Amino acid sequence: MPPKSLKKLVLRRDLALVADVIRAIDDTLCVQDSEGQNIIGQDNALAVPGSIQKSPIVVENQVIIGWVMGGTKAETAAKLLSQMACRELEKRTLTQELLNKYKEITLLFRLSEQIVETIDIEQVAQLLLGEARQILPSEGGMLMILREATSTLEKIAAFEPEENSQPRDNLLNGSAPQAVQLGEGLIGTITASGRGEIVSQVPTDQRNIGTCTLQCDDLICVPLKLKDRIIGVIALYRTQPQPYRSEDLKLLTTLSAYAASVISVLTHERQLKESRQNELILQLSNQVRTSLDLSETIQTAVNKIQLALQCDRCFFIWHHPALDTSLPISLTTERPQSEHFEIVSESKGPSLLPMTGTYELEEVGQDVVEQLYRQEVVQIDDASQMHPSPLRLFLQSYRCEALLAFPMMTRAGQVGLLCCSTSQPRSWENEEIKLLQAVTNHLVIAVDQAGLYEQSRLDAQLAKDKAKELAQALDYLKNMQLQLVHTEKMSSLGRMVAGIAHEINNPVTFIHGNLNHLNKGVADVLELIESYESAYPNPSKEILEVAEDIDLPFLQDDLPKLLSSINTGTERIQKIVLSLRNFAQLDQADIKRVDIHDGLESTLLLLQHRFQPEKRGAAIALIKRYGQLPEVECYAKQMNQVFISLLSNALDALEHSHIKTPTITLTTEHRAPYIYIHVGDNGPGIPQKIQPQLFDPFFTTKDVGEGSGLGLAVSYQIIVEQHRGELSLSSSPGQGTTFTVKIPTVLKATSSSSLSAQTVSSTLPPLNH
Secondary structure (H helix, E strand, O other): OOOOOHHHHOOOOOHHHHHHHHHHHOOOOEEEEOOOOEEEOOOOHHHOOOOOEEEEEEEHHHEEEEEEEEOOOHHHHHHHHHHHHHHHHHHHHHHHHHHHHHHHHHHHHHHHHHHOOOOOHHHHHHHHHHHHHHHOOOOEEEEEEEEOOOOEEEEEEEEOOOOOOOOOOOEOOOOOOOEEEOOOHHHHHHHHHOOOEEEEOHHHOOOOOHHHOEOOOEEEEEEEEEOOEEEEEEEEEEOOOOOOOHHHHHHHHHHHHHHHHHHHHHHHHHHHHHHHHHHHHHHHHHHHHHOOOHHHHHHHHHHHHHHHHOOOEEEEEEEEOOOOOOOOHHHOOOOOOOOEEEEEEEEEOOOOOOOOEEEEHHHHOHHHHHHHHOOOOEEEOOHHHOOOOHHHHHHHHOOOOEEEEEEEEOOOOOEEEEEEEEOOOOOOOHHHHHHHHHHHHHHHHHHHHHHHHHHHHHHHHHHHHHHHHHHHHHHHHHHHHHHHHHHHHHHHHHHHHHHHHHHHHHHHHHHHHHHHHHHHHHHHHHHHHHHHHHHOOOOOHHHHHHHHHHOHHHHHHHHHHHHHHHHHHHHHHHHHHHHHHHHHOOOOOOOEEEOHHHHHHHHHHHOHHHHOOOOOOOOOEEEEEOOOOOOEEEOHHHHHHHHHHHHHHHHHHHHOOOOOOOEEEEEEEEEOOEEEEEEEEOOOOOOHHHHHHOOOOOOOOOOOOOOOOOHHHHHHHHHHHHOOOEEEEEEOOOOOEEEEEEEEOOOOOOOOOOOOHHHHOOOOOOOOO
16 A cells, blocks of 8 residues: 655655755745655745745555646646656555565475475474464464365464463364364365455354354464465464554465475375385285294385385394293294394395394393393484494494384293384384384284294194094984974873863763753653553643653743753864864875965964963953964964964963963964965063073973973974064064064975975974064
């Protein structure tokens, strides 16, 4: 912007010279600044009426910085002063631009000198932030890198207000934020815009919200951009009111462009280095997995590390305590009995002497042993700066001026060192230490693997011996399983017989109780007939008395009822026997088309006694919801076995519950090409955690001696394997349980279809479903 002071701009060089020029034009002229104060000449001439002219002195954008007062020459003088003002303003602007450019060049040169000495991104970021702090005095600041995977700005360098500053730590709960989401908060929003910005009165800015609220007074924030790609942000802030200027924004923008370029290069170098290191780790992992040769694995490691770290020498050392007998002979050469070190592998430059061999403890020093067993990293950046010691002499004798050694200890107690060295002093970086640690961890695995290999060979023979015993045990277990399946079948048959006996006993008792009445009634009728035959057609008094005694009208009415009751009982006996025969299906072991409802009814008849109230105090209700089912091809006998198993489980669940109205619901439906049989109860339900085990052999929730745990397992085998169907359950605690049987209406022939149903039913179900 043009200056407001005419005297500072135009008359700074020689006021007398400018005054002489004005007088030469017209000695009556008077020059005033924009505020009306005289700079050149007097205003005496202005008193002459009609002779006054007032011409403005202007610079760019028509800004008036003064006036020329006087006669007709006033306009000429004003134009001359305007030209002089414009020339002076141009010189001043050019000078300021040159000064700013000089500051930028000086800043970048100073940064370049410092950055050359390091390739660590965090250190470079701290240097950049330090320079920004010097050229733009601020109480706090931060440099953040964008993690593209999470769209998060992560802080890698920062400085904060001093302890005695007021107010202290006004940024996000006392410190600069560790991370900011791109597009959120003040810093995240400015970064996402891609343009630098100066923000005054930060607390009142509407973007300053959320978890990253800033509480400073003034902020200057510039994104780090590489072409159009945002890679981070640099921000400075002041805790006291002192706004940043546009010149500050321009300078910080120049710094941010340089920072983006440097950080991008360093990031690429780091990624390339990490890629090489990861490749090394991967190669070593493959070596450990595919080779049992420990010497080969160690040699591969030292070769790869020398290339990865670009060091002059890499070698591996074993430490052998006195009288050490723990190491296999294959790991070392013949060794003395005293405590010593052994370098077993190395990779080196061609000009260096080899180091492989055995070294006495005195040659290396006791300090190394102590560090080794404390598992401490040995890091020497410059051997010449060490105190005189055996280790210093040992290293310098082999031109090792810098050393990085990482210890390792195997499960067997073996201790070793993986070492890198250079012929010149070197500052080892954290990434190099991490790489050496990762390689050492793989070597530990390799050593343990080599030791375990020999042990595995010994265990192999033992395993073969045990295999025969296991085979015999397996055969025995299979036989026992078959016996348990048979026992389960016998148990089911026993329950059926008990039910049949119970059902037959009632009608037999009923018939026996009525036979006496029947016999007496028949005798009375015969006696009456005899009386009628002797006294007919006119009954005698005796016949009338007998007829009255035996209540002939009652007999005539009751005798048919008695005979009908006897007939009902005998019919029931016939149905029971027939149901037993249908259930057993002794003459129907092969596949046959049957009515599933007949099998269900036969099973219900056999289990009818369990629906009656006993100790529980309430009868179990039965609800049938039968659909229209076609005849089904199946093993009828085996299907009946499934029905009695599912119904028995439902009855067991209800008998041990305290439900007021225990109910079993039988539902059948046809959805071609399958039929579905649902057996549900309103019992206590089955806990979710044991439901996956219900179909496993030998798993039971009943008390010892009450169940073998094979009922559902055998049912699963019958439905899934024999009938190519499904057996599933749905249960929730307190909501009851429903088992669903799904079988096809037509059983397709299989390679095992020639086997009898009895043979198939003897096989065990799978252990896992």
